[in-house]
Amino acid sequence: MNIRLQLFELEDQPWFPHVIRQGMLDFLRFMISKLGAYEEGLPLLQELLERTQQRHVTDLCSGASGGIEGIQKALSKRMGFPVHVTLSDLYPNIKSYEYLRAQSGGRIDFIPEPVDATAVPATVKGVRTIFSSFHHFPPKAAQAILQDAADKRAAIGIFEGASKTWPELLLLWLVFPFVILLVTPFIRPFKLSRLFFTYLVPLIPLGIIWDGTVSLLRIYTPDMLRKMAANVHAPNYTWRAGKAGTKPGKYVIYLIGYPEGS
Incomplete structure (x- = not known):
């Protein structure tokens, strides 16, 4: 699928009800964790x-x-020491972040103030990551995210949990509606609103299918990412893009960048 369409996702819209957006994001978090999508x-x-x-x-x-909880644990195991993760967002999801901080014993924390990925404060340190979100940004803003990392000599990893193929789109349309109905009762923390808007008024499943479709169409291919990185103005900075994974549910499109000599 070598096309990219800048369509709109419901969860990005300011008018979209928060309770539905949260239910959609909770499902996404649950599925990514259970599938180990970023392994x-x-x-x-x-x-x-x-x-x-x-x-x-x-x-x-x-x-x-x-x-992110599974990523933090698996990464710590690979590294041989605890890796600390700080969460941030332009619109911080404080309740979810507090839940993860408690679950991780403080090894996952968060910045409560808004953080703009195109202009990250110099006080924010660490290797930067973006999971499942880079496709939200149109090319100009996406380029600005990469330029900001390079300007501040920060390493960055962009990861999208998909291979961007037509079979993935068919899987989303034909299988995911049943998956949503099956797994919703097991998503934690438990919320009655999630059950209501899944089974009685199915706005969460409809939102997931729509946004999932748009997400696949918006994801940048490795070639697109390489071209974008080639336009970043930064001396002695290395970029690498590609696809990883060989099994369904384990595909990852990535772009990593780091200052040379670091």
Whole structure:
């Protein structure tokens, strides 16, 4: 699928009801965690930490922080020491972040103030990551995210949990509606509103299918990411893009960048 369409996602709209948006994000977080969707991206993230000799990851555009708890645990195991993760977002999801901080014993924390990924404050340190969110940005803003990381000599990893193929789109349309109905009672923390807007008034499933479709159409291919990185003005900075994974549900499109000599 070598096309990219800048369509709109419901969760991005300011008028979209928060309770529905939260239910959609909770499902995404649950599925990413259960599938280990970013497992194939862990070696790349480990490489960034080793190259920069850091033990800290700052996650940008965290949303509901889908899968970050599993990523933090698996990455810590690979590295041989606890990796600290700080969550951030332009619209911080404080309740989800507090839940993860408690679950992780403080190894995952968060910045409560808004953080703009195109202009990250100099006080924010650590290897930068963006999981499942880079496709939200149109090319100009996406380029600004990369330029900001390069300007501040920060390593960055962009990860999208998909291969951007037509079979993935068919899977989303034909299988995911049943998956949503099956797994919703097991999503934590438990919320009655999630049950109501899944089974009685199915706005959460409809939102998931729409936004999932748009997300696949908006994801940048590795070639698109390479071209974007080539336009970043920064001396002695290395970029690498590609696809990782060989199994359904484990595909990852990635772009990593780091200052040379770090």
